[in-house]
Amino acid sequence: SSYVGASSGGIAELYAQMQKAIGATERVFELLEEIPEKINSTEIQNFPKIKGDVSFENVAFTYPSRKEIQVLKEVSFTALSGQKIAIVGPSGAGKSTIASLLLRFYDTTGGSITIDNKNMLEYDLEALRGNMSIVPQDVILFGGTIKENIAYGKPNATEEEIILAAKQANALQFIQGFPEQFETVVGERGIKLSGGQRQRIAIARALLKNPSILILDEATSSLDSESEKLVQEALEILMEGRTSIIIAHRLSTIRSADQILVLDQGQITEKGTHQELIAIENGIYKNLSNLQFSDF
Numbered sequence: 001s002s003y004v005g006a007s008s009g010g011i012a013e014l015y016a017q018m019q020k021a022i023g024a025t026e027r028v029f030e031l032l033e034e035i036p037e038k039i040n041s042t043e044i045q046n047f048p049k050i051k052g053d054v055s056f057e058n059v060a061f062t063y064p065s066r067k068e069i070q071v072l073k074e075v076s077f078t079a080l081s082g083q084k085i086a087i088v089g090p091s092g093a094g095k096s097t098i099a100s101l102l103l104r105f106y107d108t109t110g111g112s113i114t115i116d117n118k119n120m121l122e123y124d125l126e127a128l129r130g131n132m133s134i135v136p137q138d139v140i141l142f143g144g145t146i147k148e149n150i151a152y153g154k155p156n157a158t159e160e161e162i163i164l165a166a167k168q169a170n171a172l173q174f175i176q177g178f179p180e181q182f183e184t185v186v187g188e189r190g191i192k193l194s195g196g197q198r199q200r201i202a203i204a205r206a207l208l209k210n211p212s213i214l215i216l217d218e219a220t221s222s223l224d225s226e227s228e229k230l231v232q233e234a235l236e237i238l239m240e241g242r243t244s245i246i247i248a249h250r251l252s253t254i255r256s257a258d259q260i261l262v263l264d265q266g267q268i269t270e271k272g273t274h275q276e277l278i279a280i281e282n283g284i285y286k287n288l289s290n291l292q293f294s295d296f
């Protein structure tokens with residue numbers, strides 16, 4: 001099989017099972033951050049920091065379980081450190097697959113992905129993922145306290161660091177509203193948080209982890225507007241100074257991106273800034289942007 005496992009061998013296998021069981025690609029994104037396999041680890045994470053230049057060079061990909069379909073064909077783009085790349089395109093175009101490859105859940109079947117000008121295959125998998133965070137559409141927290149959920153990305157984080165991350169993620173206020181505050185148990189056996197609150201916990205976790213590369217899967221269904229505003233503010237802070245690859249649904253994200261990739265049936269059909277793409281007569285992006293943007 002061509003699954004790429006973590007050193008423990010658990011993630012890839014679980015991932016494959018989950019894929020089979022629920023058939024939802026977005027669950028993949030949650031797994032990386034959800035599995036609390038490191039929570040009791042005393043190991044101090046000392047990964048070499050990467051800068052965050054990401055380059056896809058003629059990337060082709062076919063899922064091992066579905067050899068008849070080439071999901072990505074000749075996908076090429078470069079994100080320089082700190083840039084925001086918005087990927088847009090219809091359902092099934094391959095947007096989530098790009099994110100999965102970046103996380104090295106699978107290896108490309110053609111072309112290559114480089115990070116800081118070095119082939120991704122040359123990096124230690126844990127070090128690579130130690131430099132990345134994901135904020136999925138629908139964040140599932142693991143059963144445990146809010147504190148444990150936030151500190152997951154940095155098990156040796158201090159109390160002050162956890163509080164600061166929660167504050168920057170616009171999560172401190174609601175956390176302090178619970179009687180047990182950071183010790184509040186969440187997940188199936190605990191308090192049920194709203195979608196926006198769970199996202200802000202995931203943002204706090206990512207802030208604490210301080211990755212060079214961020215993968216964001218924007219929600220298609222909008223949160224209530226107050227929560228939406230708090231999440232958006234927190235995301236802006238999180239994205240600052242990091243390379244962000246965003247599966248984008250919000251017009252404001254798309255407009256402010258350094259580069260928009262229009263993906264259709266596994267191919268990048270248009271690439272550029274909002275201004276550049278709306279200048280293409282009869283372009284897909286131009287036509288879509290004249291219609292409903294939320295349909296992306």
Ligand code: ATP
Pocket residue numbers: 019025063065066069071089090091092093094095096097098
């Ligand atoms: P959406 O916007 O609906 O999430 P997407 O653009 O993210 O779509 P992908 O999820 O990357 O698209 O899917 C691209 C293609 O790959 C689809 O044809 C999909 O059915 C297929 N695919 C996705 N995940 C797998 C998998 N684990 N095994 C086999 N095929 C898959």
